[in-house]
Amino acid sequence: MKIKITSVLVDDQDKALKFYTEILGFVKKTEVPLGEHKWLTVVSREEQDGVELLLEPMGFAPAKIYQKALFEAGIPLTAFNVDNIDQEYERLKNLGVIFSIAPAQMGPVKLAVLNDTCGNNIQLVQMI
Amino acid sequence: MTYYHTQIQKLRQQLYSKDYLIQQVIQAKHFIDDNFAEKIDLNNIAATAFLSKFHFIRSFKILYGITPYQYLMAVRIKHAKQLLLTSKNITEVCIAVGFESVTYFIGLFKKMTGLTPDLYRRKKQLSRMDLIKV
Numbered sequence: 209m210k211i212k213i214t215s216v217l218v219d220d221q222d223k224a225l226k227f228y229t230e231i232l233g234f235v236k237k238t239e240v241p242l243g244e245h246k247w248l249t250v251v252s253r254e255e256q257d258g259v260e261l262l263l264e265p266m267g268f269a270p271a272k273i274y275q276k277a278l279f280e281a282g283i284p285l286t287a288f289n290v291d292n293i294d295q296e297y298e299r300l301k302n303l304g305v306i307f308s309i310a311p312a313q314m315g316p317v318k319l320a321v322l323n324d325t326c327g328n329n330i331q332l333v334q335m336i
Numbered sequence: 337m338t339y340y341h342t343q344i345q346k347l348r349q350q351l352y353s354k355d356y357l358i359q360q361v362i363q364a365k366h367f368i369d370d371n372f373a374e375k376i377d378l379n380n381i382a383a384t385a386f387l388s389k390f391h392f393i394r395s396f397k398i399l400y401g402i403t404p405y406q407y408l409m410a411v412r413i414k415h416a417k418q419l420l421l422t423s424k425n426i427t428e429v430c431i432a433v434g435f436e437s438v439t440y441f442i443g444l445f446k447k448m449t450g451l452t453p454d455l456y457r458r459k460k461q462l463s464r465m466d467l468i469k470v
Contacts, residue, residue: 257463281338281339281340282338282339282340282341283338283339283340284340308338308340308341309340309341309344312344313352314344314347314348314352315348315351315352315358315399316358316361316362316365316399316400319344321340321341329340336362336365
């Protein structure tokens with residue numbers, strides 16, 4: 209059994225694809241029409257054969273309640289690793305991304321939290 | 337400040353208040369990152385952190401969840417995986433990443449990745465060929 213996929217809940221798949229590719233720098237991997245929605249995944253440019261991130265629509269209403277609760281509490285839905293969080297922070301800020309937590313050291317890691325414009329806080333992490 | 341931000345600050349205060357000690361352990365981790373292929377031992381590494389061996393192992397495990405030795409082995413295997421994608425043979429890879437025994441290297445590699453170095457290399461080559469076909 210292998211772990212090949214993870215997901216983020218998004219309120220708009222097209223908007224999410226734009227943000228996750230043009231801003232965060234992921235690459236579209238699969239797009240399969242499924243009626244009202246699609247099976248839409250992206251991968252890291254550096255690991256294109258690696259774990260896929262599903263941009264998951266919220267067809268199930270309770271998912272929206274869950275997403276909203278996490279977002280309002282500032283809790284990240286998921287986290288991505290970066291090599292240099294300070295550089296990544298500057299790059300993303302210049303692209304208009306809003307951060308609720310600027311890069312801050314937490315023991316052996318440095319972390320930051322951004323708004324993905326699709327209803328989620330996303331954490332960036334760098335191992336120091 | 338969000339709830340999450342408050343929790344982060346609380347945790348930081350609780351777990352990581354000894355900033356100087358943390359920086360010393362991180363420095364030692366960087367020493368491992370930069371010298372993994374050399375013949376280094378716990379005494380060398382603890383010395384870079386200006387800590388006793390016992391205190392160093394304990395502090396490292398609290399920060400990283402593994403001992404310095406386990407971390408050194410993980411770094412060596414990570415680099416071995418990269419070198420296995422080159423034309424170096426298994427013995428050359430073993431030595432290049434700091435192991436002295438090929439048998440030990442193969443056993444540890446299998447324990448940490450689930451594959452022998454040879455199988456890992458072959459699997460990677462096959463998956464590269466699949467990507468090219470696509």
